[in-house]
Amino acid sequence: MSAREAIFARLRHQLAAGSSEQDRRETASARIAGHAANLIPARAQIDHGAQVKLFIDQAEAVQATVKTLASHDDVPDEVTAYLRKHNLPQAIRHGTDAQLSGLDWHGRAPSLTVSHGPADPHDEASLSHAVAGVAETGTLILTSGPDNPTTLNFLPENHIVVVRAADITGTYEDVWQTIRATYGERQMPRTVNMITGPSRTGDIEQRIELGAHGPRRLHIIIIEN
Amino acid sequence: MVTVHSTSPHFKANARRALGDEQLQRALTNVPGGFIAKRQHAKDKLPEFDALRDEARDLKNHTLAHLDVYLEEYEARVIASGGHVHWCETPDEACRTVIDICKAHDARTVTKGKSMVTEEIHLNAAMQAAGIQPVETDLGEYIIQLRGETPSHIIAPAVHLNKDQIEADFRATHTHLPADRQLEEGAQLVNEARQILRQKYIDADVGITGANFLVAETGTSIIVTNEGNGDLTQSLPKAHIVMATIEKIVPTLEDASTILRLLGRNGTGQEFTSYTTFSTGPRRADDPDGPDEYHVVILDNGRTGMIGSDFQDMLRCIRCGACLNHCPVYQAVGGHAYGWVYPGPMGSVLTPSLIGVDQAGHLPNASTFCGRCEEVCPMRIPLPKMMRHWREREFERHLSPVTVRYGIGAWAFMAKRPKLYRLATGIAARLLKLWAGKTGRLEALAGAGGWTRHRDLPAPQGPTFMAQWKRRRP
Ligand code: SF4
Numbered sequence: 001m002s003a004r005e006a007i008f009a010r011l012r013h014q015l016a017a018g019s020s021e022q023d024r025r026e027t028a029s030a031r032i033a034g035h036a037a038n039l040i041p042a043r044a045q046i047d048h049g050a051q052v053k054l055f056i057d058q059a060e061a062v063q064a065t066v067k068t069l070a071s072h073d074d075v076p077d078e079v080t081a082y083l084r085k086h087n088l089p090q091a092i093r094h095g096t097d098a099q100l101s102g103l104d105w106h107g108r109a110p111s112l113t114v115s116h117g118p119a120d121p122h123d124e125a126s127l128s129h130a131v132a133g134v135a136e137t138g139t140l141i142l143t144s145g146p147d148n149p150t151t152l153n154f155l156p157e158n159h160i161v162v163v164r165a166a167d168i169t170g171t172y173e174d175v176w177q178t179i180r181a182t183y184g185e186r187q188m189p190r191t192v193n194m195i196t197g198p199s200r201t202g203d204i205e206q207r208i209e210l211g212a213h214g215p216r217r218l219h220i221i222i223i224e225n
Numbered sequence: 226m227v228t229v230h231s232t233s234p235h236f237k238a239n240a241r242r243a244l245g246d247e248q249l250q251r252a253l254t255n256v257p258g259g260f261i262a263k264r265q266h267a268k269d270k271l272p273e274f275d276a277l278r279d280e281a282r283d284l285k286n287h288t289l290a291h292l293d294v295y296l297e298e299y300e301a302r303v304i305a306s307g308g309h310v311h312w313c314e315t316p317d318e319a320c321r322t323v324i325d326i327c328k329a330h331d332a333r334t335v336t337k338g339k340s341m342v343t344e345e346i347h348l349n350a351a352m353q354a355a356g357i358q359p360v361e362t363d364l365g366e367y368i369i370q371l372r373g374e375t376p377s378h379i380i381a382p383a384v385h386l387n388k389d390q391i392e393a394d395f396r397a398t399h400t401h402l403p404a405d406r407q408l409e410e411g412a413q414l415v416n417e418a419r420q421i422l423r424q425k426y427i428d429a430d431v432g433i434t435g436a437n438f439l440v441a442e443t444g445t446s447i448i449v450t451n452e453g454n455g456d457l458t459q460s461l462p463k464a465h466i467v468m469a470t471i472e473k474i475v476p477t478l479e480d481a482s483t484i485l486r487l488l489g490r491n492g493t494g495q496e497f498t499s500y501t502t503f504s505t506g507p508r509r510a511d512d513p514d515g516p517d518e519y520h521v522v523i524l525d526n527g528r529t530g531m532i533g534s535d536f537q538d539m540l541r542c543i544r545c546g547a548c549l550n551h552c553p554v555y556q557a558v559g560g561h562a563y564g565w566v567y568p569g570p571m572g573s574v575l576t577p578s579l580i581g582v583d584q585a586g587h588l589p590n591a592s593t594f595c596g597r598c599e600e601v602c603p604m605r606i607p608l609p610k611m612m613r614h615w616r617e618r619e620f621e622r623h624l625s626p627v628t629v630r631y632g633i634g635a636w637a638f639m640a641k642r643p644k645l646y647r648l649a650t651g652i653a654a655r656l657l658k659l660w661a662g663k664t665g666r667l668e669a670l671a672g673a674g675g676w677t678r679h680r681d682l683p684a685p686q687g688p689t690f691m692a693q694w695k696r697r698r699p
Contacts (some may be wrong), residue, residue: 003525007471010529017533027670028476031287032442035477036279041273041486058496071541079565094517095513100670112695118514137497146445146495149513154456172482187303188443191460191513192503199453200499203365203383204391205252212364212415214453214500 037173044136045172051135057167058138062197064218076108094127124154127160127196132175133168141175142189159215164223176181233564233585252385260550263494285541295441295474302444306506308519316346319524324355331428332430338455339363340435342468344566360425362454377560380546385559432458436469443475444504449498465516468525472540487603492545525550527579533616540575541604548598554591570608571600589615611674
């Protein structure tokens with residue numbers, strides 16, 4: 001008997017007292033197909049404007065910085081200003097994201113070197129776009145793909161993330177509905193990253209230090225329309 | 226249960242040593258400030274916290290009652306997304322499976338995210354014996370790997386160490402760096418580890434992570450980290466191996482979300498951990514990065530035997546660490562005294578289930594039965610009750626030391642004879658009081674030397690409870 005068979009045989013034997021295998025199968029399939037939400041905290045069940053405000057407060061509470069811009073067109077200026085403020089080289093990398101690629105980088109940020117694709121270990125800063133922001137904890141949702149290489153989220157020390165105000169929502173459950181609508185039932189992109197503030201560790205005497213392995217700084221740019 | 230390296234049978238000696246270890250005692254003072262106040266604060270900020278605990282308990286009970294079918298659903302989704310699932314009954318099988326995958330990739334170095342299951346199977350030793358170098362990347366795990374130690378806490382592996390010890394380890398190991406560099410501050414230590422490990426991520430052929438949850442709906446594994454090390458570990462190498470156990474399953478993404486609302490708050494006191502990552506299969510055709518291969522190794526190691534037993538509730542554990550942080554015994558002796566991978570109250574229940582009551586039967590005695598662990602457990606696991614179950618079993622199996630057995634036997638004899646009991650306790654109380662003299666405290670007591678070594682026994686004051694009770698009754 002294979003290990004798999006042995007494990008399932010033991011499980012079925014132990015579980016038989018509770019219900020029949022047929023019943024178990026039907027109950028489990030129904031729960032998966034229904035993917036009903038459980039209790040949702042009241043905190044984020046508020047109007048959209050309040051959700052955006054909550055998102056900002058929560059992100060700042062975990063040491064992210066937030067800047068709100070009127071439109072995507074202003075992103076190159078903000079990136080340049082951010083890099084200058086932190087004394088970083090004028091260089092940024094992003095994926096093949098249509099919205100970011102379509103910006104007037106040359107015109108708006110002539111001194112900036114813009115590169116594309118997955119992170120290089122020497123990159124100091126990267127730019128991604130989040131498919132959603134979750135107000136309840138100030139969490140960004142990033143999905144992997146050519147437009148958003150996962151390594152950009154973790155390798156550089158400075159991570160800048162663009163999210164549309166319209167994509168900021170209350171809860172994680174809202175995000176799963178969006179992902180199902182995009183990828184299909186029971187489908188996921190290779191990676192969904194929930195990012196809440198920059199990297200940190202408490203491993204030395206339980207005192208929090210930022211920038212353990214992932215980004216030391218997380219800068220969120222919210223696009224109003 | 227062949228590869229058990231445990232000092233659990235020597236809990237008492239371990240604990241005695243721990244109480245006399247000044248460095249350890251200093252480090253342990255960080256536990257209450259580091260965890261307890263933060264958890265309380267996070268809990269207070271979420272009015273639904275206790276209601277979520279009820280839901281989490283119920284949904285996990287439901288999952289365990291349907292575990293076979295949820296595991297099948299999960300496996301089918303992993304395969305459909307291009308991943309592989311490997312089932313293993315024993316630690317040896319799991320180690321061999323991981324090593325075979327590493328060998329198929331000619332792996333020389335392997336990075337590892339934090340995984341208690343790999344500690345449970347002693348994977349690092351097995352890999353080294355096979356000529357593969359494992360590199361721990363979680364800062365705490367990295368530190369204890371340098372020291373040749375095991376984690377002393379399930380979420381804060383190096384909580385038993387002080388900064389100056391870590392500084393000394395870094396200076397002794399990172400000898401290519403200037404000897405006169407500044408390294409006294411926590412930030413400097415974190416930065417040095419960051420620089421060293423950066424290259425290791427890039428050089429690694431395979432990355433191994435644990436899994437906080439496996440989602441049956443989508444075939445997804447979830448890891449929760451603050452450092453981002455697990456993400457670099459799984460996205461840079463050619464292959465990603467997930468080391469998991471059968472009880473990590475949750476039915477849906479919604480169910481995972483419910484438990485995630487509890488995990489960070491209850492463990493570190495964060496509203497949400499910095500990085501919660503959902504991984505499904507290997508990189509897709511047009512993905513510019515991510516692993517080419519995705520393997521999930523699912524271990525049983527005695528867990529199927531807990532289903533339907535007095536200890537099934539323990540399989541709800543999400544390894545948040547709160548029961549350790551709030552345990553007076555853990556706070557006093559730290560994690561290593563427990564002698565095996567899982568310390569504290571959760572370890573006292575789980576360890577005998579996994580390595581046997583003959584090895585770990587003493588652990589359920591490492592409790593004051595104050596009940597704090599159950600009070601703070603997000604999954605409402607009745608830890609004290611299960612420790613009592615183990616105590617009963619240990620007694621039934623006559624594994625208690627002979628003095629304890631005779632002691633309890635004598636007590637039982639007396640307790641069944643109320644008159645004799647009252648007479649004897651009355652005499653004993655008066656004797657002890659006399660003996661203690663003016664201070665009212667006994668610094669040593671024959672037959673209770675272990676108890677009085679680190680604290681005084683208050684001498685009984687006044688008549689016995691039974692006598693007082695009798696007097697008060699109208
Ligand atoms: S037993 Fe409960 S409190 Fe302890 S680690 Fe597990 S889930 Fe957390």
